[in-house]
Amino acid sequence: MNAAIRAQALHASLGGVEVLHGVDVVLPGGKWTSIVGPNGAGKTTLLKALAQLTPSRGAIELLGRDARALPMRERARRIAWLGQNEGGAEDLLARDVVMLGRLPHQEWLGPATAQDHAAAQAAMEQTQCWDWRERPLGQLSGGERQRVLLARALAVRAPVLMMDEPLANLDPPHQADWLRIVREHVQRGGTAVAVLHEITMALHADEMVVMDAGRIVHHGACADTATHRAVERVFGGRVRVREIDGRPVALPDETPAHP
Template identity: 65%
Template sequence: MSAQVDTPWALTAQQLDVQLRGRRVLHAVDVAIPRARWTCIVGPNGAGKSTLLRALAGLCRADGLIQLLGRPLRAWSRRERAQTLAWLGQNEYGSDDLTARDVVMLGRLPHRSWLAAPGARDHAAVEQALRATQAWDWRDRPLGQLSGGERQRVLLARLLAVQAPVMLMDEPVASLDPPHQADWLALVRMLVARGHTVVSILHELTLALHADELVIVAEGRIAHHGATADAATHRALERVFDHRVEVLPVRSQWVALPRIDATG
């Protein structure tokens, strides 16, 4: 692998433009995602959040300069990038006939030679990932026999099995019940403490307020990027949702609550 650039940024984008089906979705976006932090991308429906995340991952055509760990994304080989940047997309599916263990083993492909059988390190990484997502008990069950929440935990384990320093997740808790959402939060905190960078999209604003930083997207532009605890970030979050949510402190944690018009 090529020498790494000493940079505080996991991902950066300069003048990032994306067009989808003839419509401009991102408009000259500049953003810098710090290393070893959890950054959450939030914003209204249709704001361009998923497009921004996919562009940062190199999964859609984009104009502008994207850098991964200080190197232009285009300078990374596919194998290098797959080892360094792990991806969990929204509403992803796997083959229903594959067992949970086999699905998670797919996350080890970037670390193996072509057609090589999994080695001891691969099996250890898969077990560790399945246990971290509490999916070990159904490791031999086909994906088609799992519930939506169980399937999502297996797909999350596949991402963890890559053991990449940068992890991108689009709506990773969408099918999880509240206890497993809490488990996901704890897992992200553990990953960041170990030096990983996590970038996620969440619709659950109260969960997003647990992140280190928020990137707030509106109409294909960055409306605000700041520390989650900052008052300016809270005001920006309320503003992009037309003041229909209110950020308040509850038991030493920030929460976003719907603002209900008492006169209605």
């Protein structure tokens, strides 16, 4: 298997408390992998550790290279990041926020090139936020801001796209647009990894990593029934995965829990 990201014996702590307990994972290249699990499972910490955005111990390989040995600039060209609840300078224009995604490609203190501007515009058109390119970030709604931040990540044009709760504040039509964007990235040979709370959307991925208590309890194809049962178990039976129109769908189980 062509691995985009490989980690072995990965440990990470927050506030002196270990969150990841020796995680081993291989994320295939040219596919979309979703990461799901209950609150506090370690999903975001795992994603940040793989992206080298939080301190960790263990081996991490990125596109065949030792990720820890990569210069920061080169790593920023290989991974595009979209975090949850990301802020920014509220007075920055939307187009300038997106242009930040081009910094890894620019010379130090050098001007943006025509290629940089073209990449930023293409990303904003892809996420349907080009029309408010002249508006400050602080004047945008939550959904509009999220689309600008997604455009910033797409403007990097990195082979690996890593996203933490990318559907926050997006209405259903724009969630569908996000799904199309991820699929197009993968079809071009890219790799996508996304932490999602929306289990049904996560089941659209090629593969799913199911986490609980800082460990990976299952990793398999989203189409496999073993993956569906793992999702049900990790949520304590409060979610049921059923097939509707040939697609797996996660439904809440309203059966009262027995004392």
